[in-house]
Amino acid sequence: MWATPAAPGAVDEKVSPMTGKFLPRESYLPNRPGYQLLPFRFERWSGDEILLVNDVGELVFLAADLFAALVAHRLEPRETTYSELKAKHFLADTSPSVPIDLLATKYRTKKSFLDGFTKLHLFVVTLRCDHSCHYCQVSRVNEARSKFDMSAETAERAVDLMFCSPSRVLKVEIQGGEPLLAFERIQQIVALCEERNVHEGRALEFVIATNLVPLSDEMLEFMRQHSILISMSLDGPELLHNKNRPRKGNDSYLQVLRNLTRAREVLAHDRVSAVMTTTKESLGCPTEIVDEYVRLGFVSIFLRSISPYGYAVRTGEALRYETDQFLAFYKAALDHIIEINRRGINFVEVYAQILLTRILTPFATGYVDLQSPAGTGVGAVAYNYDGGVYASDEARMLAAMGDESFRLGSVHDNSYEEIFGGETLRALIAGSVLETLPGCADCAFLPFCGADPVFHWRTQGDIVGHRPTSAFCVKNMAILRHLLGLLRNGDSFVRDLLTSWATGIRSHPVAGAEGVARP
């Protein structure tokens, strides 16, 4: 068991009381036999190696014999590994209060996404859409059915509720359906937020998630005046995009390209980002999709798999490919992205960037779909067109399928305290702390991962889920293993590149960066 911490105020024995100088090196070896282990988790890596990760994400690869020696308290202080394990807080041989204090500080930093509570507020201003994508996760309706638009009163109440959040940062994401079909409501929400914020003084940010097709000059000017970001959908080259995202005239791709150019001219190049969804048809063209993003001047891509909600389930799209196929697609696309960077083009895969930030830095990431406890309600909340408040966008999609399990309340009928202090959200949080979940509690990847209770409810029938058969777990474990493998076994360029995605720091200049060639 743990030794008693040194008495507060005790004089450090490592400094000579006579001279005030440091003593010889031997004096810094443990002054009593043995050491104490600090908490960590481990996983068999490959062959004869074990991966050790502590609660704050520090990691070490150990040969099996050294691992056996470590856990049996037989590791010699003169071993190089001993110093590394001590420096990274896997063991302690001096006053235990020091590593506990340091680990607690790092742990608090890793969990800083909890500070201020809900930051991301999703406003679903309409379910109408001019596209009929097979994978649509939001159960869109025909563009003429305006009864699925958010009313002015609902918008007002949702904004009131959002400002009850204690968060200093409020990110307003407006989506649909196709939100630009309800542009008046967007204008109202932005105006209400800005008016309210004169006194509130929050850091306010607006994003519109759109297919970009209904974009008018008036809309663009409004977005410019109010510093609104655009997150648009682009699934890849023309054939693939149009197949994935059909609309009348089958011209989605051309419309998107035309409006992308206009949006960049008015708002600035970096105010428009894109998201893609991987369909069965996408699986065969990882390089083509990445090349399309590079060709159009994007600096990043988020390789997303299909979520099992809404229209994607009704059409069977969510079931059309297995996780293994997505992983093969993901790895091929990532390999291609690395090669593109090797050619001198800076281009990032966003999901890898999120995971690498967790692996390589002490910082938290704001990505709400991979947190512990889950980001449901805590990190993000969705206000549906009818005033229903949901723990996440996925919870809203589930409701559209007839399952209201994660409806937290209504902007019309419930107070902030009732919605965010209610049993539904409490149960979601309690059931999504990885440290308490079977399978996750022992997993070495825990500090890099998160929980998705709504996904597990949908796919496995309970919010905890069964890890060995969870597609969420299989996907994240495989991607984490792949990234750790690249960090461990990749050449110096790959290691440097992946590190730069997490830290923004590049130790070697990119070869050929002066003349950026596009594929």
Add this chain to the structure above:
Amino acid sequence: MGDERPLTEGASRSCLVLEIDLSIYEIESVLRACYKLTDRIYAHLNRDPAMPEKIQVAVLGRQPDEDVEALLGELCNELIDQQIRTALARETGPVREMIVAQAFAEGNLLDPARDDGDYVGDPRGAGSRR
């Protein structure tokens, strides 16, 4: 590796039964090891009241063509890892709880006096005249 037995009387498929010594592996480790393999096995745990120091795990592959002997080997290796995890959790659990408590505590749980200290009390004499 294990004894081959019919899962139930008259069952068409046989399962392999592994006898585990509970003085080596704790029940928690056995359960965790079985859980980890439940994507590929069905496991049934049984204890004979006459032999409380042993537990029997009957293992059946989820797929009819599964190599159950290989799965049993995997289970044996997993038992070792899970027993190490159980021992580590026992050894480091209180420290883990202390780290989390300290991370979210308002004050300093490790050294409450430190929050109230000042330079005059510095053990190196920072507060005294030279």
